[in-house]
Amino acid sequence: MPPYSLRWGIIATGSISSEFARDLLVDPATRGVSDISHNISAVGSRSVASAQKFINSLSSASPSEGWKWGVENGKLEGIRACGSYKEVYDDPNVDVIYVSTPPSAHHQNVRDALLAGKHVLCEKPFTFDLEELDELIAIAKDKNLFLMEAVWTRFHPLAAEVAKVINSGKLGKPQRFSADFSMDWKPDNEPASHRMLDPALGGGSLLDMGPYPSVWAMLLVQQNPHNRDQDPQVLFSHQTLYERTQIDLNSRWLVQWKDLCQGLLLSDLSAFGQREATAVLQCEEGDLLSHYPPYKAETFSIIPRPDRFAGSITQKTTHHHPIAQGNNGLSYEADEVARCLRDGKIESEKMPWAESRIVQGWFDVVRKQGPTPLANVKGTAGQ
Incomplete structure (x- = not known):
């Protein structure tokens, strides 16, 4: 049976997004994983040029860098540079959105992604306050969409x-x-x-x-x-x-x-x-x-x-x-997202909404x- 393949959209192009994207491109076998794989379909930033610069940095991996495997094995094939986050939310080739904007923007970014019908992995802290988080959970439940806080430590x-x-x-x-x-x-x-x-x-x-x-x-x-x-x-x-x-x-x-x-x-x-x-x-x-x-x-x-x-x-x-060699450590939480989506879950048992x-x-x-x-x-x- 071929591995379950998950297509990611990434919004924001800072250092955390870069590390996460690189981990998506590392050979899953390096961490003992064979049931899932990851592709990056779109990157959103405040300009197309900024998004393209991010993509270029991924594509230019040297042979010694762990994410070179993904570059050589088509995990960036067809990737789009988007000059807005909305373009990523609306991309039919994106299954799940990774949100790594500043905490003050998490609520709006996650809400927009969910309302566009996309599953979401959001960097910590999940939101600014509990009212924001409860609203996002309610939307995820209503639309039957996966939502998880990206507390990577939980999956190491x-x-x-x-x-x-x-x-x-x-x-x-x-x-x-x-x-x-x-x-x-x-x-x-x-x-x-x-x-x-x-x-x-x-x-x-x-x-x-x-x-x-x-x-x-x-x-x-x-x-x-x-x-x-x-x-x-x-x-x-x-x-x-x-x-x-x-x-x-x-x-x-x-x-x-x-x-x-x-x-x-x-x-x-x-x-x-x-x-x-x-x-x-x-x-x-x-x-x-x-x-x-x-x-x-x-x-x-x-x-x-x-x-x-x-x-x-x-x-x-x-x-x-x-952490497995070649992985920065963010790959493990991405694997959890993929397995949850494969199994039809909207919430991770390892990183439940109740604990967030x-x-x-x-x-x-x-x-x-x-x-x-x-x-x-x-x-x-x-x-």
Whole structure:
């Protein structure tokens, strides 16, 4: 049986779109995949010239680059350069749209794609607020279209191995959780117009970096077999204001899983993250530590508790599960989209809408309690 082939349309031509497109062109066999394949049918930008430049950069892959395989095997055949996003939405040769515009534009871009009858994979954060997300989910349900947030970490080899440990029960009941995505980014060295620093683009650490500590909260606590709380709440939060552009330099929020544990989540543009403890789940029998970086972790450790409070785990073990060679790591989420569409699903079981809603709700609480101009901004739902 030939592999299921999915035809992608890409809107926006920034660095994330470039990495995603390249991963679509990598030979699926390099990551042990034989049941699906990917083609790129159209690229949309603000001008045809910009879209064509993006396509040219893909076509000019050198023999040593992983996506050269797709170029040589017709995965760009017939690709169109479009001077508007609407042209991509309306292209009959496009099955699914990849949205990687700034967060402030996600709602409108995804809505337009869905209303045009296209399935959608949208970069995180899914939307600006929960009302926007709920509107998109309602449209996807009404039109029977697939919709998923592109939290690539969920689909990496390490995530599957961590899930096995969590579900084995060997760690026991969770007692405490923490997760952190921090970068010593030096914002003073960047122009105020940079997407990370511009409030109008949803800039700041919370919306751009917050999805990563949140994904570990989902993987280690929300999906933990001991958890019964499907609506974990933010107990308190704090944001530090970056005075020059009024975005949040860092954000911290404490979440309560009722009758289970609490978790402290952190995003920060002003300091580096810890190498071996970017996400930590402390349990009755021992601890699980995921190593840096939180967005593309390839190593985790299981460690004993301190001697005074010893559990059943007595030796430290370290587990390495790398991204397949030649893949940047975005290929795995694209494979999930293809399998869901092949099987007639409109929602991924690995990246469900309910968990996107939980995380979006946390962001709303932190943002509205904070000192930035975004605290009083409403999204574009209903407009």
